[in-house]
Amino acid sequence: MRFRTFAAFVAPSLLLMVLFIAAPLTSVFVQSFFVTQPQIQRVETERCTAGFLEQQCTTEIKNVPVLDENGAVVTTTRFVGLDNYRAVVRPDRAFAALSAWDWQALMSIDFWKALRFTLTFTLVTLPLVVGLGLAIALAVNNTMRSIRGPVIFVSLLPFIVTPVIGALSIRWLFVGDGILTRAMEAWSGTEIAMFAQGWTIELLMLFYRVWHVAPFAFVIFYAGLQTMNRETLEAAMVDGASRFERLRYVIVPHLMPLIVFVSLIHLMDAYRVFEEVVGFRSQAHVISLQWLTYDLLQPDDAGNRAVSRASASAMLTMIGIVILLVPLLRKSWRDHKGAR
Amino acid sequence: MKRRNLFIFAVLAALGSGPANAACSFSNEVPIKVLSAAFEAWKSVTDAMAECGNVQASLDQDFRLKQSAAFAANPALYQLGGVANNTIPQLLNEKRIRPLNDLVEKYGQHLKPNQLIKVGGDIVAIAMMVNTQEFAYRKDIFDELGLDVPKTYDQVFEAAEKIRQSGKVDYPLGGMTMSGWNMALEWLNVYASLAGDSFLNADGTPNFNNENGIKALELLKRASEYMDPEYLVSDSTFVQQQMQQGKIAMANIWASRAGAADNEAESKVVGKIYTAASPLAAEDARPVAMLFWDGIVIPRNISDEAAEAAFRVAMEGLDTEMVQAHNDDAVWLIEGYKPGRLAEGAVATASAQPSPISYPMTIEMGLIHSAIGNQISGFFTGAKSAEAALRAAEEEYGTAAREAGLLQ
Structure with missing residues (x-):
């Protein structure tokens, strides 16, 4: 292909990627080193507010932002270096907690609490999603051709449900007097409150994510199984390989590129865990890094939002994903080079 | 056109x-x-x-x-x-x-x-x-057990103990205690009951980590022992439903939520809920409300x-015509309003002496509310002591206020 033709084909998507991925990313990166503040003046005013019977009036000195002639708030933006990152990570307190071996003190810093959960969540769900996806794919591949269609359809259903809705449904099933909690109470004879302590909520979150994403892994692996070379498998059977040995030495190596692909996608997705925290209302017990960014960005009643700290938190989340992906990316890069 | x-x-x-x-x-x-x-x-x-x-x-x-x-x-x-x-x-x-x-x-x-x-x-x-908190309770249960309507939180806990022993409801007490904004409001209410509007020092630095702040946390923790163990996910809708389904016997709730107790389509306790002024956090304090x-x-x-x-x-x-048609929808300030049974408590809260403070109309209040909401749930899950939770809230307020240009 001539370079001009190539460029003409690639240019539109490059342009969109620059516009919607690179530009916002750069802007967040830059914002994370700056703080924008309104100029505040102290003004003495009398304010009267409604009581039920009588008005309450008070004269006080209030902090009020300064407005310019167009009615816009006057702001100043200044470079603060790594201050925003320090405010999120709290290296001084984290270091003190680490050197005193005080796990609880470390977990009382929001960022470290979120990082602990995000990593646990990502690393525990990964093998479960890959394993369960592979198991379903093998099972479906071995069922009768006539019922394969319906089975595939049913297995895919969890993946079709919108994540927040799925999380909410699980919550409603297990909350205080949800039907599944009631059933477990009747069966075990003890009172069960799934949302009263952190570890049960965490279990539900893990369960929900595996239930939701395993169908994705299944579809990819099932497609991979269709390209399996029958003769290799039959040769292995002639050589007396057991079912497990065939899986271990023939099927898994064949599917390896797909397993890497599914792992890559899942790592990126799971590290951005967010819907579960909102859906299960888990923020008292567990929070994730993505939720932390969202919480900083969410304005309070008076309209304040911590954009700079949110940018720092978002950049830290991205750095975390990149670190997690490096080993897998290096492996596929080596395979790619090897194949050439 | x-x-x-x-x-x-x-x-x-x-x-x-x-x-x-x-x-x-x-x-x-x-x-x-x-x-x-x-x-x-x-x-x-x-x-x-x-x-x-x-x-x-x-x-x-x-x-x-x-x-x-x-x-x-x-x-x-x-x-x-x-x-x-x-x-x-x-x-x-x-x-x-x-x-x-x-x-x-x-x-x-x-x-x-x-x-x-x-x-x-x-x-x-x-x-x-106006909207404020009021104490909603099951009059039938209180009458049957011969309990008086509590005036202070100590009396609330006494009543809760008796109701728990009678086994008439699942949990004696309900609360708007979902972690975040709701729980923060509960803390702010108790704190304001004890100390009025003194969330900040004169120089703008936060003032949560003090005797009253700790008392407020401990009062809420004690209240939570009489609540559904999942109280950290209980928002005002959840409490309203617990009340409607007869699972709780009393709660200090939004006046705007109490009306639902008489909604015949949803409620199993129509006519059984009465309201009184929000209890005081201590003798001679203000009602636990803003x-x-x-x-x-x-x-x-x-x-x-x-x-x-x-x-x-x-x-x-x-206008008065609207109020007459929708008298029980709110505690109206408009001419012609007559408080119904389920609003009496709110009126009593608002006209108590010393009266509850108004929620302050300031930029700082938003930051105070978020900082408290983010940090005190650790105290209820047992991850932090009361002092540590309030100190963390003060630190978070300090960071946010400096970022907003309110503190140097």
């Missing part, structure tokens, strides 16, 4: 009001759009406004995120806004709303002085209702004609 009228008629019909001009003293020709919160009282008020014609209301629980930006446009995207004392500071500080003095003089002579919200001589909003008001504002960036029409429409929405 005709199609437009048809469209508005369809909107009116959807709102469930009668034909245009049914109960309005004038016919409104200027299109008026309203953006307000979405609870029952706002529905009643905007329905009454719609009777004047050409009124389109958006009742939206996310109104506070949209209002400032919508009012900043020129002309503003709405002609009327619904606000409360916790959401008005942003509009005031950015000067998005206009003084209403001349409009009140012309069309609002009947308003009570208490309804006029003033900042430095300017009338900036017209209040229509006063909120809801009302209307008019944006600065609209023409004077539109503002005049908007104000006249608003006055129709806030």
Whole structure:
């Protein structure tokens, strides 16, 4: 292909990627080193507010932002270096907690609490999603051709449900007097409150994510199984390989590129865990890094939002994903080079 | 033009009001759009406004995120806004709303002085209702066990102990204790009951980690022992449902939520819930509550004609006729309101001596509320001590306030 033709084909998507991925990313990166503040003046005013019977009036000195002639708030933006990152990570307190071996003190810093959960969540769900996806794919591949269609359809259903809705449904099933909690109470004879302590909520979150994403892994692996070379498998059977040995030495190596692909996608997705925290209302017990960014960005009643700290938190989340992906990316890069 | 009228008629019909001009003293020709919160009282008020014609209301629980930006446009995207004392500071500080003095003089002579919200001589909003906490309890259970209505939290715990022993309900107590905004409000209420409006020192630094702050946390922790173990996910809707289904015997809840106890379609305890003033956190303290008001504002960036029409429409929405038709939807400040059984408690809370403080109309209050909301849940899960939780909240407030230019 001539370079001009190539460029003409690639240019539109490059342009969109620059516009919607690179530009916002750069802007967040830059914002994370700056703080924008309104100029505040102290003004003495009398304010009267409604009581039920009588008005309450008070004269006080209030902090009020300064407005310019167009009615816009006057702001100043200044470079603060790594201050925003320090405010999120709290290296001084984290270091003190680490050197005193005080796990609880470390977990009382929001960022470290979120990082602990995000990593646990990502690393525990990964093998479960890959394993369960592979198991379903093998099972479906071995069922009768006539019922394969319906089975595939049913297995895919969890993946079709919108994540927040799925999380909410699980919550409603297990909350205080949800039907599944009631059933477990009747069966075990003890009172069960799934949302009263952190570890049960965490279990539900893990369960929900595996239930939701395993169908994705299944579809990819099932497609991979269709390209399996029958003769290799039959040769292995002639050589007396057991079912497990065939899986271990023939099927898994064949599917390896797909397993890497599914792992890559899942790592990126799971590290951005967010819907579960909102859906299960888990923020008292567990929070994730993505939720932390969202919480900083969410304005309070008076309209304040911590954009700079949110940018720092978002950049830290991205750095975390990149670190997690490096080993897998290096492996596929080596395979790619090897194949050439 | 005709199609437009048809469209508005369809909107009116959807709102469930009668034909245009049914109960309005004038016919409104200027299109008026309203953006307000979405609870029952706002529905009643905007329905009454719609009777004047050409009124389109958006009742939206996310109104506070949209209002400032919508009012900043020129002309503003709405002609009327619904606000409360916790959401008005942003509009005031950015000067998005206009003084209403001349409009009140012309069309609002009947308003009570208490309804006029003033900042430095300017009338900036017209209040229509107050909202505060009240103590709702199951009168049938209290009568059967011979319990008196508690006046202080110590008495609440005594009553809770007896109710627990009687086994009449699943949990003696309910609470709006979902971690975040709700739990923070509970703490702020108890703290204000003990210490009034002293969340900050004179120099603007936070003042949560003190004897009263710790007492407030310990009181809430003690209350939680009588609640559903999942109290950290219990928001006001959850408590309302627990009450309606007869799972709890008492709760200190929003006055605007108590009315649902008599909703026959949802409630199993119709006629059994009575209300009293919010209990005191200690002898001689204030009730565990803060006063909120809801009302209307008019944006600065609209023409004077539109503002005049908007104000006249608003006055129709806030008239005695509307209050008489929807008496039990809120604790109205409007002439003609008679507190019903389920609002008596709110009136008692608001008129107690010493009276509860008003939720402060300041930028700092938003930061205080978030910092407390984010940090105190660790105390309830057992991850932090009371001192550590409040110290963390003070630190978070300090960071946020420095970022917002409020602290050096």
